[in-house]
Amino acid sequence: MKCPFCGFSESKVVDSRPADDGEKIRRRRECLSCSKRFTTYEIIESTPLLVIKKDGSIEQYDRSKLLRGILKSCEKRPVSYEAVEQIVNKVEGHLNSDFDKEVPSHEIGSYVMDYLRELDEVSYVRFASVYREFKDINTFMNELSKLMSERNKK
Helix, strand or coil: CCCCCCCCCCEEEEEEEEECCCCEEEEEEEECCCCCEEEEEEECCCCCCEEECCCCCEEECCHHHHHHHHHHHCCCCCCCHHHHHHHHHHHHHHHHHHCCCEEEHHHHHHHHHHHHHHHCHHHHHHHHHHHCCCCCHHHHHHHHHHHHHHHHHC
């Protein structure tokens, strides 16, 4: 690690401790040339997850985009922001454990729909209508029929 004061390339670690809820390590260093101290942060370098869209294009996974989509489907519903964040966290957990670098967008949508179905049926139908691109009232009614038959089985 280069000293920010004299540019010398060797230093020793004086103190090390976790920072930002364990996401980073804060290291206090001392330059072996000028003896001045400085702080560095060490983070895990992660490979970005790429989403393969329906049209074949690829874009980087964006947590905020997923959060906005779910929040939109839960608008004016008795669903807390914390519940939506929990869904996003669970979906991300699946994505990180089930996929290495690329994930098809339909997988993300399936995970979200599974959790929304349990949380709030209206939000589920709203999300499904966009995700599955309902073309007409018949496709919408088919989805509602499936939901009703699942509810009756419980």
